[in-house]
Every structure is written in C-alpha cells, then in structure tokens.
Amino acid sequence: MSTTVDTPPYPLRAFDVEVFRIKDVGPHFRRITFSGAVLERFGVPGPTRDLRIKLLIPAAGQPLAPLGGPDGQLYPGWYQDWLKTEQPGRGFIRSYTVGAIRATAQGREIDVDFVIHRVAEGHGAPASEWAAAAEVGTGAVIIGPEASAITSATRLSETGIRWEPQGASQVLLAGDETAVPAINSILETLPANVGGHAFLEVQDPADFRTISTGSSVRVTWLARQPTDSPRGGLLDAAIRKAVPKAGSSTAPVRDTYAWVAAEAATVKILRRYLVNEAGLDPKRSEFRGYWSLGKAGSGVNGTPVGQEPQVLQS
Numbered sequence: 354m355s356t357t358v359d360t361p362p363y364p365l366r367a368f369d370v371e372v373f374r375i376k377d378v379g380p381h382f383r384r385i386t387f388s389g390a391v392l393e394r395f396g397v398p399g400p401t402r403d404l405r406i407k408l409l410i411p412a413a414g415q416p417l418a419p420l421g422g423p424d425g426q427l428y429p430g431w432y433q434d435w436l437k438t439e440q441p442g443r444g445f446i447r448s449y450t451v452g453a454i455r456a457t458a459q460g461r462e463i464d465v466d467f468v469i470h471r472v473a474e475g476h477g478a479p480a481s482e483w484a485a486a487a488e489v490g491t492g493a494v495i496i497g498p499e500a501s502a503i504t505s506a507t508r509l510s511e512t513g514i515r516w517e518p519q520g521a522s523q524v525l526l527a528g529d530e531t532a533v534p535a536i537n538s539i540l541e542t543l544p545a546n547v548g549g550h551a552f553l554e555v556q557d558p559a560d561f562r563t564i565s566t567g568s569s570v571r572v573t574w575l576a577r578q579p580t581d582s583p584r585g586g587l588l589d590a591a592i593r594k595a596v597p598k599a600g601s602s603t604a605p606v607r608d609t610y611a612w613v614a615a616e617a618a619t620v621k622i623l624r625r626y627l628v629n630e631a632g633l634d635p636k637r638s639e640f641r642g643y644w645s646l647g648k649a650g651s652g653v654n655g656t657p658v659g660q661e662p663q664v665l666q667s
C-alpha cells in the first residue's frame with residue numbers, strides 16, 4: 354500500500370506589479386505605490402506588521418530572467434536557483450517593508466517607503482537608484498506572501514513577519530530610517546494595553562512623521578542633524594537612558610519584548626547592551642541588521658562594495 358505525503362503549500366510567490374503612484378514623504382523617503390491584478394492574491398491573515406517583501410531589480414537596461422514556475426509560484430530553494438542565474442538576467446534582490454495595503458475600486462495597492470540614499474561615486478545602489486528613477490507605469494517584481502498558500506500550519510516568519518511579541522504588554526522598538534515603515538505599521542496595530550517606548554533615528558527632522566497608535570507606547574524621534582552625529586549613536590544613548598542596567602532600582606526589562614532593526618553595527622551594539630547589561634531575554638526579542646555599511650545587499654550578509662560583479666556598477 355502506498356501513502357502520499359502532502360507537501361505544504363509554499364507561502365511565497367513572485368508578483369508582477371507596476372508603479373501606480375510616487376510621492377516623496379520626506380527629504381529621504383520616497384513612497385512608491387504598486388498596483389496590479391495579481392495583488393488580489395497577495396497578503397497575510399491579519400495586519401502586516403513588519404511584513405518584509407523582496408524587490409527584484411533589473412540590471413540597468415536589461416530584462417530580468419523569469420523567476421519561479423509559471424504564474425510566479427516559488428518553492429523551497431528558489432533563492433539558491435536565483436543566485437545561479439547568470440547576470441545580467443539575474444538582477445538584484447533587496448528587502449523592503451509593506452507600509453500599507455489598500456483595497457480600492459481599481460484593485461489592491463501596496464505602499465513601500467524607500468530610503469533614497471547616495472553612495473560613493475562609482476558604486477551602485479540598485480534599489481535606491483531604481484526608486485529614485487521610477488516612473489508611473491514602470492514594471493516591478495515583488496516577492497511576497499501568497500494569501501491562499503498560508504495555512505494555520507504556516508509560521509508567521511515564513512510569510513515575512515518577524516514581529517511576534519507573544520502577548521508582552523511592554524515593548525521596546527528601535528530602528529533607523531530603514532525601519533521607520535516597519536515600526537510605523539507595528540505601532541498602528543498595537544492595542545491599548547501595550548506600553549513601552551519606540552525610538553526612531555533618522556538623518557533629518559524633516560523626515561519625522563506622525564504615527565498613530567492606540568497603544569500607550571511613547572514615540573521618540575531622533576535626528577542626526579544638525580550635529581551630524583555618527584549613525585546609531587543617538588539610538589544607543591536614548592536606549593541606555595530609557596533602559597537602565599540590570600540591578601538598578603527601576604523595573605527589570607526581562608519581560609519586555611524588544612524589536613530592533615537598523616544598520617548591522619548599530620544592531621550589534623544595541624543587542625549587546627540590552628541583553629548583556631540590561632538583562633533583556635534574547636529569546637523574547639528580535640534583532641535584525643537591515644543593511645550593512647559598505648556592503649551591497651539587504652541584511653547583514655552583503656557583498657563588500659567594490660567587490661560586486663561588474664554589472665552592479667552599470
């Protein structure tokens with residue numbers, strides 16, 4: 354007698370979308386709204402929180418090689434297969450956060466807030482450059498969750514969500530500009546019984562925005578200007594002040610759920626302080642390097658700038 358083993362559906366797929374609207378929402382943020390009939394299939398159950406998507410960016414003037422099966426469905430190991438694709442068809446992948454999903458009479462829309470950053474001459478930054486040059490109607494490929502493939506057995510992290518406070522009533526959020534969209538979305542969904550603090554460090558006070566939250570989390574914006582202090586320095590100082598070392602007379606932070614995302618070196622420094630000195634439980638917390646200074650690629654494992662394949666600089 355033979356038995357069949359059901360493979361669970363894979364929760365990610367590639368969505369062909371196009372740029373529907375472009376709005377600068379601060380001197381360093383460009384909001385790009387994507388639309389497309391296929392977005393009817395995009396989504397997670399419940400709020401998006403810090404939902405991560407990946408953007409597939411073509412090398413300048415080159416078509417992208419098709420990704421995934423017919424209809425864009427993906428499978429375990431798709432990323433390794435993508436890495437094996439020859440340039441220029443491979444293009445580049447960078448991670449972004451879903452700022453908002455809206456249903457409109459014309460169909461569904463997704464907002465993504467891109468930090469527009471400049472890099473030293475001679476080196477590229479494909480995602481920032483793509484966003485800076487995008488026009489309404491420009492096509493794009495987004496890798497994200499396929500709503501119908503998500504079941505009760507799917508772990509949240511498989512869909513791209515890392516915010517899992519496990520019922521904590523005290524939270525600590527900290528991030529640089531790349532984490533502003535995620536912190537904004539998380540705070541929007543927090544209930545009234547949740548308290549704590551959120552710290553956001555950006556370059557320019559003109560990038561501060563109003564965040565609405567039903568929670569009692571206190572939001573503090575920090576700007577590196579006009580002192581032009583080093584990246585992460587203001588976050589570090591603010592957190593040391595708000596979260597004292599273990600053993601002091603203030604309430605312990607062991608039961609606080611912390612969510613920290615920023616440039617990788619900043620995250621390392623904040624994690625070391627919060628876990629080793631303030632006594633935060635690392636198992637109840639999420640620390641994520643969203644980018645690495647001097648490295649190309651999202652996250653902590655980028656390629657040192659200058660060592661990328663030639664096509665990066667085209």
Ligand SMILES: Cc1cc2nc3c(=O)[nH]c(=O)nc-3n(C[C@H](O)[C@H](O)[C@H](O)COP(=O)(O)OP(=O)(O)OC[C@H]3O[C@@H](n4cnc5c(N)ncnc54)[C@H](O)[C@@H]3O)c2cc1C
Binds near residue numbers: 480481530
């Ligand atoms: C889960 C996740 C969610 C993210 N969400 C967002 C988001 O919503 N919005 C957003 O803007 N970013 C977000 N990021 C960060 C984004 O993926 C990185 O900043 C990415 O490196 C940008 O790609 P790029 O092609 O522009 O530059 P790269 O080619 O990756 O890097 C080129 C050079 O630019 C530098 N660099 C990269 N990013 C920055 C930056 N922000 N400021 C200054 N220098 C930089 C690098 O150190 C490198 O020297 C997210 C990252 C992760 C992992």
